[in-house]
Amino acid sequence: MSDLQTPIRILLVDDHTLFRESLRRVLEAEAPFRVVAEASTLEEATAYCTGGGDFDLGLVDFQLSSSDPAKNGLAVLRAIRQTNASAAVILLTAGTGKAELREAVQTYAASIFLKSEPTSDLFLAIERTLEGRRWISSGANRLLLEESSAPSASAPGEAAFTARELMVLRWITEGLSNKEIADKLTISESSVKALLQKLFEKTSVRTRSQLVRYVFECGLTLP
Template identity: 45%
Template sequence: MHEPVRLLLVDDHTLFREGIARLLEAEDRLQLIAHFASPHDALASSALAKTDIVLLDYDLGESNGLQLLRAMRSRHPELKILMVTAGLDQAAIRQLLCEGASGIFLKHSAPTDLIQAILMIIRGGSWIDSSILNKLTAPAPPVQRQETRPTLELTPREQDVLNGVFEGLTNKEIAARMSISESYVKALLQQLFEKTGVRTRSQLVRVALERQRA
């Protein structure tokens, strides 16, 4: 039997923490090892080193989840963090993903979606809610820059695969959508890895967003 995914929750709303705890107690594949209202307590906890995925609220009162995300990843670079929020603007979404968040989950989504998001992330994928994805693909406001990074030039098929990765689809699901073989999807994904210099899907999402902002 596989070990359950170990989770740590940071949210300053007591009712939400208790609700998540009850949800996870009923799921054998997941284990909530600690939960905190205070960012300071979460960062100081020894449980953090044993955690597979952090469920992190973006709005933590006087601070925000981005600050805690940075602090956690500076101490534990391989830590996977799923941001949990009631809603964010486009700039905040891009910044969180570029800073290393493995996904963004909306609090009004179904509980079963949270389970799916956690399992997808532990397998190396990412989770981006469909409404969040719509904000990401919307044109960003023009910004004057003195220096720009090279844009990411993709073929139409590579772009289709990248869109599937943004949506959290598996290789099989992307293949079905594009009416191509799963092995071809893997080959296209490998081309994307080589073009961006990354090795994982979550890294691919971050680099693609950074290039889009340039």
């Protein structure tokens, strides 16, 4: 994270005090980060957002202690988007269902990070999310990319894509840049751009984020 010079203001939402304190120490030991607010419930997070609290990145736990199961991390993401549409957000989870993950990604433009993954991956997830890219932890990615039981009839099936195109789709869902994809395939960035253009034509979309949504909605199984 050494490339980030401007302090990154973080809203940290998690109902476990020990986890919040530990994560705060880890984050603030890294120069650009400053936790400006903490919340343990939907109500606390909403009060901060509606009260004019400003932040650049929200780290939001999915499972919050409440008698109402609807008062979870998705509800926090909704509150954030209503008051701070431009904030980067990452949903932290120990594991949740496919429907909830899809909603976080598609409706609230959130990255997904599994709590079981290493801290080094969290910093990478933060960096990519702040760049406007999407990070989806490998475990969550596998769940999201499981073949849909009812794929769209109008969508091309997997046979419509070459093996290389499917690999490129996988790396796009993982948030890799054109240069990173080019390095993996040992080709030029211009060749990657050509592959992307072909994918745009096949899927009738125009942006990388729309490609990610297409993959999720069609339930494509990627290598």
